[in-house]
Amino acid sequence: MKADDRAHVFHSWSAQAVIDPLAVAGAEGSWFWDYDGNRYLDFSSQLVNTNVGHQHPKVVAAIQEQAGKLCTFAPAFAIDVRSEAARLIAGRTPGDLDKIFFTNGGAEAVENAVRMARLHTGRPKVLSAYRSYHGATAAAINLTGDPRRWPSDTASAGVVHFWGPHLYRSSFHATTEAEECERALAHLEQLIAFEGPQTVAAIVLETIVGTAGVLVPPPGYLAGVREICDRHGIVFVLDEVMAGFGRTGEWFAADHWDVVPDLMTFAKGVNSGYVPLGGVAISGRIAETFAHRPYPGGLTYSGHPLACASAVATINAMEEEGVVENARRIGETVLGPGLRALADRHACIGDVRGTGVFWALELVRDRETREPLVPYNAAGEANRPMADLAAACKRRGLWPFVNMNRLHVVPPCTVTEEEAKEGLRILDEALSEAVPQ
Known part of the structure; x- marks a missing residue:
């Protein structure tokens, strides 16, 4: 072997x-x-x-049972286990993130969240932080703020990076969390002003930065980014691929600060990776954009029955146990x-x-x-x-x-x-x- x-x-x-x-x-x-x-x-x-x-025996059993019932079916159809997985996820996301677009993993979730934001706003640019990881596909790797981006960075993907808060290695000469929060938000505001707010479609942030350092944002930072986005008509995307589904001691890391984004990406913990699955949780405002206008994106295995069965079993087991x-x-x-x-x-x-x-x-x-x-x-x-x-x-x-x-x-x-x-x-x-x- x-x-x-x-x-x-x-x-x-x-x-x-x-x-x-x-x-x-x-x-x-x-x-x-x-x-x-x-x-x-x-x-x-x-x-x-x-x-x-x-x-986990309950998740393994659910995959086995689903395999005996229906192994695969195209995304255009309504499938019981797909609907149930979406319902359970939407029941735990914050605010009105009630529509679920399924992907095969976190990078594809980020790709589609960026596409939705650009189509919703009609704007080209996306802002993301240094010290971040959002995936290895085309848009996701350009959003990423660590060295894994370098070999694939085209410098033409419409991505602009900024410094997020990190008090231990502050880019703002801050000595307290309050100073770090205030100065990080001022930095973001200035960057948006110089880029042109009318050109910015989305700000994409890991709620708690994962691979790049487990960086917990200071109190008030995410709420401040939310306010900036609202003021400039920018879509706020929280990447919960790593932080979501219990990892931080809440269903989603955003719950620690009662902040509701416009789009939220997830994967990993939704079914512990037993079968590849990810997705985007979509707010009512973004979903309405595509009520009568086709969304130009899709995946052959979106909402795969085996993956959704494992998600249903995972979420139920997490609740029960x-x-x-x-x-x-x-x-x-x-x-x-x-x-x-x-x-x-x-x-x-x-x-x-x-x-x-x-x-x-x-x-x-x-x-x-x-x-x-x-x-x-x-x-x-x-x-x-x-x-x-x-x-x-x-x-x-x-x-x-x-x-x-x-x-x-x-x-x-x-x-x-x-x-x-x-x-x-x-x-x-x-x-x-x-x-x-």
């Missing part, structure tokens, strides 16, 4: 000749294991998407206090931030200067300290999520208190070994 992988599988985001993918034999709950019997506590939730853990509440409790009582205690013991931890089961440790060489442990976008020997840390975690049976100079702590929303504490214990040991002070 491993030989066939290396001979024929072309892996994403990788130099093919130098990777050595782990051969996985199975998984259950918060754990997976290889063919040698080595078990790993999954503190990455794979790609921060297995919110209900691996092989208190999964969102568990994520909130684990964050408040175990991960938050535990990670801050790690920071007290390890001088290399410059910042701890997060909520629910969505956390990041920012690792530094010096707390006073805040110099990152490895340079921005480091590779090879320059990235050795982070590679050593990841290896130290894996040797102890924990699979980490490492990005640049950060260690993200993102276990499934179903993680138990015992598992979360075991993960923190391993992180403590790995930090002591790999980043000695």
Whole structure:
């Protein structure tokens, strides 16, 4: 199996000749294991998407049952499980985001949200933040604000980037959250003024920035962006692909601030990735644009029955088993206090931030200067300290999520208190070994 992988599988985001993918034999709950019997506590939730853990029996059973009933059907038809998935999602999105356009994943959701915004407004430009990730398809990768954009950035996609709030590494010389919020909003206002408000179709933001650092916005920031959008007739798009469906201790991260966007993208946690699924939740105002005007977009597998069945089972299981509440409790009582205690013991931890089961440790060489442990976008020997840390975690049976100079702590929303504490214990040991002070 491993030989066939290396001979024929072309892996994403990788130099093919130098990777050595782990051969996985199975998984259950918060754990997976290889063919040698080595078990790993999954503190990455794979790609921060297995919110209900691996092989949840209710979701597996729903896929099996749906496969025996109706495996696939074109999007133009009304299918019971598709309608039910849309109803359940709309019942949990904020405000009047009651129409659901299904996609196969998060990048396609972002692509279609941008298309809807441009058609609704008749404007060409879209604004997004540095320190963001929105997907790897054409528009989504241009919206992205991290180095994965660089090889594909055409500089002609109608995208303008701005600085979002990040107090620990403030672009605005702020010293408090209130200052960071005020100055970040002023920066956005000025950028819109210089770009021409009448040319801007949408502002696209991750509600809580995910891969680029688990950046929780300061109080008032999202409400301020909402007000700016309303004043200039700009569509406000929140990307909840990673933050949605329980990850932050609420159904959607937007619920923390009672902010309602015009469009909201989702994927990942909607069914924990058991079958590819994503979508756009659409407000009444945007939906009305296409009431008598055809929407020029679609996908062969939009609302695929197997994917929708897994979404229905996932949402129902999360409700029945208190999964969102568990994520909130684990964050408040175990991960938050535990990670801050790690920071007290390890001088290399410059910042701890997060909520629910969505956390990041920012690792530094010096707390006073805040110099990152490895340079921005480091590779090879320059990235050795982070590679050593990841290896130290894996040797102890924990699979980490490492990005640049950060260690993200993102276990499934179903993680138990015992598992979360075991993960923190391993992180403590790995930090002591790999980043000695």
